[in-house]
Amino acid sequence: xxxxxxxxxxxxxxxxxxxxxxxxxxxxxxxxxxxxxxxxxxxxxxxxxxxxxxxxxxxxxxxxxxxxxxxxxxxxxxxxxxxxxxxxxxxxxxxxxxxxxxxxxxxxxxxxxxxxxxxxxxxxxxxxxxxxxxxxxxxxxxxxxxxxxxxxxxxxxxxxxxxxxxxxxxxxxxxxxxxxxxxxxxxxxxxxxxxxxxxxxxxxxxxxxxxxxxxxxxxxxxxxxxxxxxxxxxxxxxxxxxxxxxxxxxxxxxxxxxxxxxxxxxxxxxxxxxxxxxxxxx
Amino acid sequence: xxxxxxxxxxxxxxxxxxxxxxxxxxxxxxxxxxxxxxxxxxxxxxxxxxxxxxxxxxxxxxxxxxxxxxxxxxxxxxxxxxxxxxxxxxxxxxxxxxxxxxxxxxxxxxxxxxxxxxxxxxxxxxxxxxxxxxxxxxxxxxxxxxxxxxxxxxxxxxxxxxxxxxxxxxxxxxxxxxxxxxxxxxxxxxxxxxxxxxxxxxxxxxxxxxxxxxxxxxxxxxxxxxxxxxxxxxxxxxxxxxxxxxxxxxxxxxxxxxxxxxxxxxxxxxxxxxxxxxxxxxxxxxxxxxxxxxxxxxxxxx
Numbered sequence: 001x002x003x004x005x006x007x008x009x010x011x012x013x014x015x016x017x018x019x020x021x022x023x024x025x026x027x028x029x030x031x032x033x034x035x036x037x038x039x040x041x042x043x044x045x046x047x048x049x050x051x052x053x054x055x056x057x058x059x060x061x062x063x064x065x066x067x068x069x070x071x072x073x074x075x076x077x078x079x080x081x082x083x084x085x086x087x088x089x090x091x092x093x094x095x096x097x098x099x100x101x102x103x104x105x106x107x108x109x110x111x112x113x114x115x116x117x118x119x120x121x122x123x124x125x126x127x128x129x130x131x132x133x134x135x136x137x138x139x140x141x142x143x144x145x146x147x148x149x150x151x152x153x154x155x156x157x158x159x160x161x162x163x164x165x166x167x168x169x170x171x172x173x174x175x176x177x178x179x180x181x182x183x184x185x186x187x188x189x190x191x192x193x194x195x196x197x198x199x200x201x202x203x204x205x206x207x208x209x210x211x212x213x214x215x216x217x218x219x220x221x222x223x224x225x226x227x228x229x230x231x232x233x234x235x236x237x238x239x240x241x242x243x244x245x246x247x248x249x250x251x252x253x254x255x256x257x258x259x260x261x262x263x264x265x266x267x268x269x270x271x272x273x274x275x276x277x278x279x280x281x282x
Numbered sequence: 283x284x285x286x287x288x289x290x291x292x293x294x295x296x297x298x299x300x301x302x303x304x305x306x307x308x309x310x311x312x313x314x315x316x317x318x319x320x321x322x323x324x325x326x327x328x329x330x331x332x333x334x335x336x337x338x339x340x341x342x343x344x345x346x347x348x349x350x351x352x353x354x355x356x357x358x359x360x361x362x363x364x365x366x367x368x369x370x371x372x373x374x375x376x377x378x379x380x381x382x383x384x385x386x387x388x389x390x391x392x393x394x395x396x397x398x399x400x401x402x403x404x405x406x407x408x409x410x411x412x413x414x415x416x417x418x419x420x421x422x423x424x425x426x427x428x429x430x431x432x433x434x435x436x437x438x439x440x441x442x443x444x445x446x447x448x449x450x451x452x453x454x455x456x457x458x459x460x461x462x463x464x465x466x467x468x469x470x471x472x473x474x475x476x477x478x479x480x481x482x483x484x485x486x487x488x489x490x491x492x493x494x495x496x497x498x499x500x501x502x503x504x505x506x507x508x509x510x511x512x513x514x515x516x517x518x519x520x521x522x523x524x525x526x527x528x529x530x531x532x533x534x535x536x537x538x539x540x541x542x543x544x545x546x547x548x549x550x551x552x553x554x555x556x557x558x559x560x561x562x563x564x565x566x567x568x569x570x571x572x573x574x575x576x577x578x579x580x581x582x583x584x
Contacts, residue, residue: 119413145342148356155355164390180379204383226334228338229331
């Protein structure tokens with residue numbers, strides 16, 4: 001479990017709550033550079049994570065990954081699975097018996113992009129902002145809880161730095177979860193006395209990375225188990241590609257058909273002989 | 283895992299007929315949600331799409347932290363998203379995210395300040411940052427070049443505009459000058475005609491003369507250019523070309539050969555030098571030049 005109560009389990013108002021969340025971050029083999037950099041960015045954002053080596057994808061994922069998580073004494077896992085070197089799937093799972101979610105990741109922009117100009121302390125605790133539509137449906141609520149536990153840095157973690165200088169944004173737009181990471185910057189001379197005035201002058205600069213998650217399924221167990229939720233709008237990228245190809249394949253057949261149709265039409269409606277056809281014959 | 287595979291097959295069968303929208307936009311996402319027959323798409327998969335609400339809520343209770351956990355552990359803020367944001371409108375979407383983050387930070391700040399927790403990083407706190415210094419230098423360089431390019435483009439535009447205006451002004455000026463010249467010539471011609479008509483009367487035609495001269499004087503004194511000699515036809519421009527080099531050469535020659543130049547570079551047989559015998563031996567002309575040896579011997583003996 002991610003939390004430990006104090007020795008005596010009284011119904012007191014303040015049991016000693018210690019956030020002992022540890023996240024295992026791994027990826028599958030044959031992951032491309034973009035997604036590998038994304039994974040490394042995520043590793044640098046979460047000081048309470050442990051990065052592990054690549055996992056073979058041929059074996060049954062569930063068992064090996066669960067074992068790995070147990071071995072490393074972690075309470076959750078972020079698994080980046082890259083298929084066909086094109087599609088990235090992200091698994092978020094709570095160990096040992098927690099639910100797990102599989103997402104399809106799009107719109108990846110890593111921190112190395114030069115247009116994302118912000119910077120923040122490595123290991124400072126982020127402020128997690130969620131949009132209120134996370135509280136509307138049970139599956140969003142569950143996702144919100146999982147995200148909060150995985151992406152929130154524990155308070156007294158060894159590698160955590162004291163200040164709060166960045167904020168995560170998790171927002172639901174078009175049934176996708178969009179992630180942004182902003183640096184909180186205040187003009188230089190104001191940092192000591194951050195009061196109302198300073199607050200107004202506060203600006204946010206994007207640090208990165210950026211990605212968009214499309215939830216596919218939520219399982220009751222870790223990397224498996226009964227399906228609790230399926231996204232009715234989800235279409236796998238393979239199907240999309242197949243449809244595109246089929247559309248293109250139809251092009252030639254249509255062209256041939258159009259040609260034969262034209263010929264038939266011409267034969268059935270012969271043109272009148274042109275009077276002026278011979279005029280310019282040399 | 284078995285359950286997973288079955289549902290996937292079913293999903294395949296159902297969604298085969300649906301239309302997909304793929305925005306091949308290099309910026310943003312490949313949207314997997316169906317677009318046009320959305321009503322149809324929703325109806326069919328919804329039947330097969332598992333939605334176990336109780337199970338979800340049960341799991342939620344399992345994993346969530348106890349109720350009385352202080353906010354400081356969670357650090358979550360909720361932001362109310364008023365309108366529906368269109369995922370394809372980049373600007374609006376990013377703006378919405380920005381406002382969400384800003385609002386969240388404000389709320390967090392308000393909660394943290396009474397707790398006395400330091401909020402922002404003081405400028406003298408140096409620690410490892412999530413992006414390396416070299417990377418930040420690259421970013422800075424890029425921003426600076428972008429700024430420079432923009433400024434240069436602006437300047438170029440301004441210069442072009444200024445040039446256009448200057449050209450127009452110049453054209454106007456030349457036209458005016460030409461007009462004035464023509465007028466002057468006309469007035470001279472008129473004056474001559476007048477003189478002719480009045481039979482070249484040698485008397486002082488005050489009105490005509492004075493008017494004429496007055497105009498000319500007025501004309502000439504209009505533009506007094508300080509560095510230009512009055513008789514200078516080029517208007518001071520001739521001096522400008524190759525000034526230093528010519529000066530140096532002239533000075534050198536002057537010092538070497540005296541003011542006036544080397545004798546050798548001048549012409550020898552001119553009008554002045556024809557009857558000029560200054561440099562010749564007077565009285566020694568009768569001697570035969572061919573007998574130079576004997577003369578020298580005689581002179582040597584005597």
